[in-house]
Amino acid sequence: MxxxxxxxxxxxxxxxxxxxxxxxxxxxxxxxxxxxxxxxxxxxxxxxxxxxxxxxxxxxxxxxxxxxxxxxxxPGPQTLLKGQTRIGLDGRLQRASAAPGCAAAPSACCVCQRVSGLRKPCSQCERPACAACIRQCNICSDRCCSLCTITDYSERYERVLCCGCSS
CATH class of the missing domain: 1.20.5 (Single alpha-helices involved in coiled-coils or other helix-helix interfaces)
Structure with missing residues (x-):
């Protein structure tokens, strides 16, 4: 069987x-x-x-x-340099303007960190950027640092878009 x-x-x-x-x-x-x-x-x-x-x-x-x-x-509000942020009591970031009588920090380029040369503020983040790191948006013509821009390769020629125009 x-x-x-x-x-x-x-x-x-x-x-x-x-x-x-x-x-x-x-x-x-x-x-x-x-x-x-x-x-x-x-x-x-x-x-x-x-x-x-x-x-x-x-x-x-x-x-x-x-x-x-x-x-x-x-323990209270501290003096912050221009552009610095701190965490508030509610857990959100708070931006502060420069305190009077406070020495300004040496402004280096926010992208390449070079101190030499002329720097202009970015229209998006207001951080100083040198001429080599500044780009112009193809839609609104604002001058932004390369950290605040996006390069669009979807068309024949590449386009530089700021964060406001890219969304």
Whole structure:
């Protein structure tokens, strides 16, 4: 009497070995959104607390360098150079204008970082760029740095577009 044939197809497997760990349960399970929100909040708090601690150390170091008779600066708005940004209490970036009496930083080209030569501000980001790094938009004719322009190769000749015209 011959052997019976195998009744299932070749690809059928009644048992698969699948690893289901805590990460898979948290990402795809019922409480996945809650878990991701907790991780986000914890990471954000660590970043903000680390920045506050670092700034506290910088302020203490400034007070020690200037002498014991000097008053340590209060944690409040700091003087920023033109173009610098800081993180506000709501977590958004805030741009500041140059503080009065604050020495201006040496303005190098925002693209090639060269200090020599004449620099003009970009019409998009207002950072100084040298003549070699400035491009003119083919649509609005604004002069932008090469970081704020996109080169379009879809037509016969290439076109330079600023970020405002490219969207």
């Amino acid at each position: 011959p052997k019976r044939s195998y009744p299932f197809s070749e690809s059928f497997s009644s048992q698969y070995k699948v690893h289901v760990g805590q990460k898979q349960i948290n990402n795809c399970g019922a409480f996945g959104l809650k878990y991701r929100q907790e991780v986000y909040e914890k990471t954000k708090n660590l970043l903000f607390n680390g920045t506050k601690a670092m700034m506290g150390r910088i302020w203490k170091a400034d007070a020690l360098v200037s002498g014991p008779a000097a008053v340590s600066p209060a």
